[in-house]
Amino acid sequence: MSEPLYLRLRKRLSVKPGAVISLGDICQLYWDGEKEKGIAKLHVYQVKPEDGDLIIIDIMQVIGKLRQMLPEVPLEVQGAPQIIVEVARPHRNPNLLLVGFVWVVLFIGSGLAIMNFHTDVSMLQVHQRLYYLITGEHNQQPLLLQIPYSLGIGLGMVLFFNHLFRKRINEEPSPLEVELFLYQQNVDQYYLQYENKENEKTKP
Structure with a gap:
């Protein structure tokens, strides 16, 4: 039996508009210590203009991509089931x-x-x-x-x-930084709950 591929989704990622998101960008990988380097460049998602500022990538999308490339390799998934990808717009000088x-x-x-x-x-x-x-x-x-x-x-x-x-x-960390961290966690949880298209599906 082949060595399993271990992967863990990161919690958050910031990319530029139009960027190509690879497996190594959104996942921590381990596969026999060396072989993970070969699949880290696997393209998972292409940022499109209609995506807006936030994109949610689900672990099922990642598994689907991996199954096309490595149909026989067992997968060991750890951590969160989704990652939030923030599309960073060009910085504007403050007024x-x-x-x-x-x-x-x-x-x-x-x-x-x-x-x-x-x-x-x-x-x-x-x-x-x-x-x-x-x-x-x-x-x-x-x-x-x-x-x-x-x-x-x-x-x-x-x-x-x-x-x-x-x-x-x-x-x-200061109390203000802690409060901002908790606020960001709540915002991320909101997006994961209400913006994930998979969660919006209902049975007929």
């Missing part, structure tokens, strides 16, 4: 005016949110009370507490999001 407008809106909105929160919890009165407890003096504007506190908010946000501009502080 600096729009980016600036969004930045200003977000800056003002976040500033108002922080100020409203501090008003709700009476932060000024808390600082005044702390200043009195530490120094024994009443001060309507305890800047010795307010300035370090304000700087601490900025430093805390940098540590929380684990980024200083484009530089990552450590290898641990």
